[in-house]
Amino acid sequence: xxxxxxxxxxxxxxxxxxxxxxxxxxxxxxxxxxxxxxxxxxxxxxxxxxxxxxxxxxxxxxxxxxxxxxxxxxxxxxxxxxxxxxxxxxxxxxxxxxxxxxxxxxxxxxxxxxxxxxxxxxxxxxxxxxxxxxxxxxxxxxxxxxxxxxxxxxxxxxxxxxxxxxxxxxxxxxxxxxxxxxxxxxxxxxxxxxxxxxxxxxxxxxxxxxxx
Amino acid sequence: xxxxxxxxxxxxxxxxxxxxxxxxxxxxxxxxxxxxxxxxxxxxxxxxxxxxxxxxxxxxxxxxxxxxxxxxxxxxxxxxxxxxxxxxxxxxxxxxxxxxxxxxxxxxxxxxxxxxxxxxxxxxxxxxxxxxxxxxxxxxxxxxxxxxxxxxxxxxxxxxxxxxxxxxxxxxxxxxxxxxxxxxxxxxxxxxxxxxx
Numbered sequence: 202x203x204x205x206x207x208x209x210x211x212x213x214x215x216x217x218x219x220x221x222x223x224x225x226x227x228x229x230x231x232x233x234x235x236x237x238x239x240x241x242x243x244x245x246x247x248x249x250x251x252x253x254x255x256x257x258x259x260x261x262x263x264x265x266x267x268x269x270x271x272x273x274x275x276x277x278x279x280x281x282x283x284x285x286x287x288x289x290x291x292x293x294x295x296x297x298x299x300x301x302x303x304x305x306x307x308x309x310x311x312x313x314x315x316x317x318x319x320x321x322x323x324x325x326x327x328x329x330x331x332x333x334x335x336x337x338x339x340x341x342x343x344x345x346x347x348x349x350x351x352x353x354x355x356x357x358x359x360x361x362x363x364x365x366x367x368x369x370x371x372x373x374x375x376x377x378x379x380x381x382x383x384x385x386x387x388x389x390x391x392x393x394x395x396x397x398x399x400x401x402x403x404x405x406x407x408x409x410x411x412x413x
Numbered sequence: 414x415x416x417x418x419x420x421x422x423x424x425x426x427x428x429x430x431x432x433x434x435x436x437x438x439x440x441x442x443x444x445x446x447x448x449x450x451x452x453x454x455x456x457x458x459x460x461x462x463x464x465x466x467x468x469x470x471x472x473x474x475x476x477x478x479x480x481x482x483x484x485x486x487x488x489x490x491x492x493x494x495x496x497x498x499x500x501x502x503x504x505x506x507x508x509x510x511x512x513x514x515x516x517x518x519x520x521x522x523x524x525x526x527x528x529x530x531x532x533x534x535x536x537x538x539x540x541x542x543x544x545x546x547x548x549x550x551x552x553x554x555x556x557x558x559x560x561x562x563x564x565x566x567x568x569x570x571x572x573x574x575x576x577x578x579x580x581x582x583x584x585x586x587x588x589x590x591x592x593x594x595x596x597x598x599x600x601x602x603x604x605x606x607x608x609x610x
Contacts, residue, residue: 202592202610203467203474206546215475216468221484237488238508238528250433268424280431282523286448289424306449308525312514313435315481322482326510328449328528 222322233325235361240305240327248311248321253277255296256320258399258410263294264309271346279321282310287328290339298395298409299371302337304357305330330357336364338371342384343391343413350374350381365398372396376405428452430514430521437519441599444561449530451561455498455522457600459515461607464522465496466511469539472546477511484512492539495524497607500595501568501575504537505560526560536563538571540591542584549584549591550575564597572596 212219218226221243230243247254252262264283266273267290277283285291285307290300305328313321330336334357340350352371356364372394375381382391393409395402402410426447431437442454457464465478466485469492476496477485487493487509492502495511505526512523539551552571557563572594575581582591595608 203476203541203543205544206472206474206541208470208473208475212475212477215470216477216485219477219485220479221486222482236486239486239510243484266424269421273424275425279433280429280435280437280521282428282430282452282454283425284427284448284450284452285425286423288422291425305528305530308450310430310512310523312482315514315516324484324512326450326525326528328530331530334530 232365233361235329238329240329240361242325244323244325245320246311246323248279248313248323250279253311253323258295261293261296265292265294266290267300267341267346277309277311277323279311279313282308284308290341292413294413295410297368297397298393298406298413299368299375300339300341302339303327304334304336329361332357336367338368338375338394340375340381340391340394342387342389344389345384345387347384347386349384349391365396368396372406376403376409423447428454430454430523431456431516431519435516435519437521439519439600439603441601444565446559446561449527451526451559453524453526453561453599455599457520457522457607458603459518459520461600462497463520464498464513466493467496468493469502469541469546472541472548474541474546478513480515482512482514484510486510492541496610498599499564499568499597500593500608500610501572502539502541503560503564503568504539505563506532506535507560509560534558534563536560536567538568540575540582540594542587542589542591544589545584545587547584547586550581569596 354367392412395406395409510525514521
């Protein structure tokens with residue numbers, strides 16, 4: 202109905218990068234990028250009935266959340282939009298080696314490609330934190346779920362640009378002393394932590410990535 | 414006073430767009446509002462007209478869309494509408510992320526509203542002349558709550574006022590008469606008709 206007042210110039214001039222899934226735009230979201238009220242991440246992955254497979258990390262289907270009743274295990278499935286509520290400790294096996302506790306909701310949507318031959322889109326979206334809102338990197342004992350170690354980054358105050366540096370600092374701190382990995386309640390020695398980016402894994406971190 | 418149990422927190426929640434092979438019945442899910450985001454899902458046969466994001470920029474209409482997959486963010490404060498879904502322009506203090514996944518036989522649409530905490534829930538409804546782009550009508554609804562509820566229910570008084578007479582719908586600049594507005598109208602069944610604009 203609005204043909205008479207339709208903008209005549211290319212859409213990119215009205216809103217640059219208007220389609221986040223466009224091949225030209227997608228690389229901007231290969232880690233995370235804050236845009237407006239959300240932070241977006243988009244990865245091309247194999248997404249099918251058997252789960253989600255990252256081209257470099259392998260199977261990253263298993264996702265864990267922790268609540269008052271203990272550990273909850275669920276799996277990423279094609280066409281299933283999953284929202285992890287703010288404050289829920291969550292961990293994705295072989296993808297990041299800590300429990301992430303975000304003050305913001307996180308949404309995951311694994312969408313298969315348009316044809317069986319195409320890679321799918323693994324879309325992540327989380328709210329942009331405001332002052333006082335944080336990200337926490339935590340480690341719980343794998344045997345008894347006792348909180349052993351926690352690193353807090355004040356994302357809303359200090360900016361999302363510092364998130365990856367904070368993640369690295371958190372993992373380094375946790376791995377720096379095996380006492381951090383020894384559960385004070387049950388004495389279990391837990392596997393090392395590791396970062397989301399796999400290409401700077403130390404030998405200890407590789408051991409952790411393989412283990413959990 | 415009887416002791417009340419403390420409810421378990423909602424750790425997470427899911428919305429299934431389709432089954433694991435991509436099959437789904439045409440129709441739509443109601444808006445779901447839990448936590449900081451709201452989600453709406455539509456499943457439309459590909460034979461139906463495509464739902465498109467339209468935004469008003471300096472009295473001109475930008476229509477965002479293309480075949481296949483895309484993902485577009487409507488910034489808070491931008492007048493926008495989704496063609497064939499609701500017949501008014503919505504202005505919210507929350508961002509809207511719109512996703513389209515055109516599959517064989519069925520197009521899946523996802524609308525995600527919100528993200529930040531502490532939003533006031535301010536909304537407005539407007540109409541623009543399709544001939545010259547001038548604003549015909551606008552009504553503000555401060556602190557009216559979340560986007561999904563506003564789109565489906567809170568906007569109705571503005572529609573009622575706009576549709577009450579042709580004079581309400583006449584462009585003050587060029588005299589063009591806007592057709593009556595229609596409310597948020599998701600597809601109900603595969604056979605159902607969808608609004609023409």
